[in-house]
Every structure is written in C-alpha cells, then in structure tokens.
Amino acid sequence: MKLYGYWRSSAAYRVRIALNLKQLVAEQVSVHLVNNGGEQHSEMFAALNPQQLVPAFVDSNDDGEFCLTQSMAIIEYLEEQYPQSPLLPKTPKDRAIVRAMAQSIACEIHPLDNLRVLQFLVKEMGVDEEAKMKWYHHWIHIGFKALESQMKTYSGKYCFGDTPTLVDLCLIPQVYNAKRFNVDLTDYPNILRVWTYCNQQPAFADAAPEQQADAT
Amino acid sequence: MKLYGYWRSSAAYRVRIALNLKQLVAEQVSVHLVNNGGEQHSEMFAALNPQQLVPAFVDSNDDGEFCLTQSMAIIEYLEEQYPQSPLLPKTPKDRAIVRAMAQSIACEIHPLDNLRVLQFLVKEMGVDEEAKMKWYHHWIHIGFKALESQMKTYSGKYCFGDTPTLVDLCLIPQVYNAKRFNVDLTDYPNILRVWTYCNQQPAFADAAPEQQADAT
Numbered sequence: 001m002k003l004y005g006y007w008r009s010s011a012a013y014r015v016r017i018a019l020n021l022k023q024l025v026a027e028q029v030s031v032h033l034v035n036n037g038g039e040q041h042s043e044m045f046a047a048l049n050p051q052q053l054v055p056a057f058v059d060s061n062d063d064g065e066f067c068l069t070q071s072m073a074i075i076e077y078l079e080e081q082y083p084q085s086p087l088l089p090k091t092p093k094d095r096a097i098v099r100a101m102a103q104s105i106a107c108e109i110h111p112l113d114n115l116r117v118l119q120f121l122v123k124e125m126g127v128d129e130e131a132k133m134k135w136y137h138h139w140i141h142i143g144f145k146a147l148e149s150q151m152k153t154y155s156g157k158y159c160f161g162d163t164p165t166l167v168d169l170c171l172i173p174q175v176y177n178a179k180r181f182n183v184d185l186t187d188y189p190n191i192l193r194v195w196t197y198c199n200q201q202p203a204f205a206d207a208a209p210e211q212q213a214d215a216t
Numbered sequence: 217m218k219l220y221g222y223w224r225s226s227a228a229y230r231v232r233i234a235l236n237l238k239q240l241v242a243e244q245v246s247v248h249l250v251n252n253g254g255e256q257h258s259e260m261f262a263a264l265n266p267q268q269l270v271p272a273f274v275d276s277n278d279d280g281e282f283c284l285t286q287s288m289a290i291i292e293y294l295e296e297q298y299p300q301s302p303l304l305p306k307t308p309k310d311r312a313i314v315r316a317m318a319q320s321i322a323c324e325i326h327p328l329d330n331l332r333v334l335q336f337l338v339k340e341m342g343v344d345e346e347a348k349m350k351w352y353h354h355w356i357h358i359g360f361k362a363l364e365s366q367m368k369t370y371s372g373k374y375c376f377g378d379t380p381t382l383v384d385l386c387l388i389p390q391v392y393n394a395k396r397f398n399v400d401l402t403d404y405p406n407i408l409r410v411w412t413y414c415n416q417q418p419a420f421a422d423a424a425p426e427q428q429a430d431a432t
Contacts, residue, residue: 050365051320059309066309070323073315080308092296093275093282099289104267107286111327125351131341138336149266 001026002058004048006033007212010110010173011071012055016207017169018075021085026057030214033115072106075166087166098165101150105170109143113177133181140178144188147171151190159194164203172198176209217242218274220264222249223428226326226389227287228271232423233385234291237301242273246430249331288322291382303382314381317366321386325359329393349397356394360404363387367406375410380419388414392425 003019003026005012019026031054032039039045040052049056049069057074058067059081068074079087088095111117113136121127121135147159154160159167175195178185185192198204209215219235219242221228235242247270248255255261256268265272265285273290274283275297284290295303304311327333329352337343337351363375370376375383391411394401401408414420425431 051324051359051362053324061309068309068312068316070316070319072323073312073319076315077308077312080311092293093277093284095296096284096289096293099292100284100286103286103289107288107323107327108267108269111323112333117328120351120354124354125341125343125347127341135336135341138340143267146267 002029003027004029004031004045004056004058005054005212006031007209007215009033009054010114010177011053013173013176013207013209014071014169015055015057015074015078016212017164017172017204018078018087020203020207021087021164022078022082023084024078024082028213030212032214072102072166075169085164087164087169089160089165094160097150097154098160098167101147101154101159102166102170104143104147104150105167105174109139109174110170112139113181136181137183140174140181140183144178144185144191148188148190151194155190155194157194157197164198164201168194168198168204171195172204218245219243220245220247220261220272220274221270221428222247223425223431225249225270226330226393227269229389229392229423229425230287230385231271231273231290231294232428233380233388233420234294234303236419236423237303237380238294238298239300240294240298244429246428248430288318288382291385301380303380303385305376305381310376313366313370314376314383317363317370317375318382318386320359320363320366321383321390325355325390326386328355329397352397353399356390356397356399360394360401360407364404364406367410371406371410373410373413380414380417384410384414384420387411388420 001024003012003015005028031045040054046052048067051069055071055074056067056069058065060066068077075087088098118132121132151159156162158164159171171191172195175191217240219231221244247261256270262268264283267285271287271290272283272285274281284293291303304314334348334352337348367375372378374380375387387407388411391407
C-alpha cells in the first residue's frame, strides 16, 4: 500500500490517522504542494489522480494495483476492507450522525480554507492578507460552533463516544490547521478537550505533520 | 419521514433523487434560504440542525424520531437502511471510486459555490459581480475537468456504469446550478450526455427544483 500525501495536508493527515488506528502500514510518498508550482500538478501525479489533489492511495487486489482518491472515500474503503478498530459505530443512525459530524468539517470548513482556495483568493481575486484571514477564521468559527454544539450531546473521550471515529480523523487535522492560523478556540471547550486527548494517543501523535519525513 | 429542504438547494436535490430512486416517500418541508434573512437560521430550525443548513432528514426507529443532517450522510443512511435500488456498487474498490467521484463534487465544487459562500464573498469580502462569477466558474471548471476525465473511464448510461449511483445524485444538481450561472459546458461531453439521460428518468425529473411545491 502506498499513500501519496504531504506533511501539512489535512486530508492526508486524516488518512494517516486511519492507517495508524487500523495498524496498517503504507509506504509514504511525498507530493510537495508548494515547490515547483505544486508537484500535484506534475504529469506523473495527474495521471494517478486527475483531480491533482493529495491524498492518493494505492492498494491492490487479485486484478492488480489501483489508485483511490478523496480522503473520505479512502477512509470508507479502509473501513470496509480492513474492519479492525472500526471508525464508524454500529447502527445506521449512529453511523449517519458520525458521518454528518465528519462532513461538517470535510464539506463545510476544509474545502473553503485549504491551500489552493487561499492561494486563489490572493492571486486571482486580489484579496489582501487581512481579508484572507477574515475568510479563514469565519469558516472555522461557523463550522466549529455547530460541531461544538453536537459534541455537547455526543462526545466522550472522543468526538462521538469513547472510541475514535471518522469525526476525530477530520477534527484533529482541522484544529492543527486552525492553530497555525491563530484562530482563538476558547469558545470550543469540547473540541479542545478531545484535541488534547487525541494527541496523547500514538495513532494520532505519529500522524502529526511534524512527525512526517517530508516535514520542513 | 420528513425532508427539510429548499427547491434550489443542490444538497436537498441530491436527497430527493435518492428517495425517488429507492421509491421512498418523505413529507417535504420547505425552509426558505433567502426570505426573512434565511429561515435556516430560525430558532426552530437551528434546534433541529445546529449547522443551520438544509437538508435535514427526520426518520424514526424503536426509540422514536431522530434528525439527520448533511446530504451525503443522509444518502449513506438511506443506502444502509433501505438497500433497494443500491446507489453504491458491490466491491469496496468500486464503492471507493464512486464515493470519490461524488466527493469531487460534494467536497471540491459545491462547498465553494453555494449560496452562503457567494453571499459572503459579496457582502463581507466586497467582491463585485464579475469577480464572483469568475470564482464560481473557476471551481466548476477545475472540478468538472477532473470528473470528465474519470467519466471517460467509468461512465456508461450513468456516471459509473449503467445504473444510477451517488455520483449522479451529486452531478445532476451541480449541472443544474452551473447552467443557472451560464457556465459553458461544451468541454464536458460525458457530463452533458449523462445529464441529458438522467433528466429523462422520472426519479431525476421529479426531483428537479422547478417540480417542487416551494418553487417560485
């Protein structure tokens, strides 16, 4: 198995945590998102993933190797194919709640605040640094406010109960990212509590950006 | 079952198609996204969905009624709970490909081009109409270019093979939306072919915005 990622990519970080929790080992291949105009746009990588985004994940079956894309789809694949340490609860209702909490980050925060969007705002929309930060902070606060409210109902040691789920895989990278951009998170005590707890667990700690071979 | 939606919401449109394909009937409750500053921000609706977004979906089990949010989570729930007319293929590999193609819309296009983001660009970022359109078109083209390339490999009558999947549920509302914003789609023959075919099927046609009771 091979994971094409980048140390600071939140989406690759999610998959690294999933692999660690399931005790799966994948060769890590670094795709530098900034150098050379972004190595994800290289011909070689675009052939692997036409979306030109990390992560991309290579696994194999009886028919040979194949490449999967989109972190949430990769994690659902890992969940179906390698069911140890499940990342989704058992009942359809609880699974839907966990997927929705995860998507409140993966579909409502991360797509707006990721590198390529911030680059487009600055380079193509002529937005200045202050407005860029306003944009970044806005979507974090909107999303975290709703998630914090759901965590009041559902969280235990983790975002949903006392075992790690898909929500934690999305939350921890998003908090890492928010802290880089100096977002004040004091209004989100449940988010901060779970973030602290997760980072004490080896599966999360070993997946952290600074622990990756391509970290600079 | 109850679906809180809005005729022009792409995410609610996805769920309407899923319900139709599975021949499930849900009471439709309209939440007007523009009137009164957006009825999704009302106290009543925020209690139902702290994210203050449509769709929200109410179903019940032995313990009573419960409310689910996030269109992709709702559709996965419908798929698990009501397996007739499956929206995902059988093998984990194919399921991952379908989920990734769907997420290339749900996580890479729609979050950037939906109403609240366009409103924020204009009202809070001071972006003018021309720049707003540039933004809108950019993310459609980036996303559709990649999807078109995947559809060359995987599409049949539908985006993935000859039966409708999660990808079609995401694509048809996104094309509807892109056409509203006058995006030129001639570079995407596979997308246009599937779009035309889907709209000839009652499950898709009946879910179209203009067919909804709250359409104006």
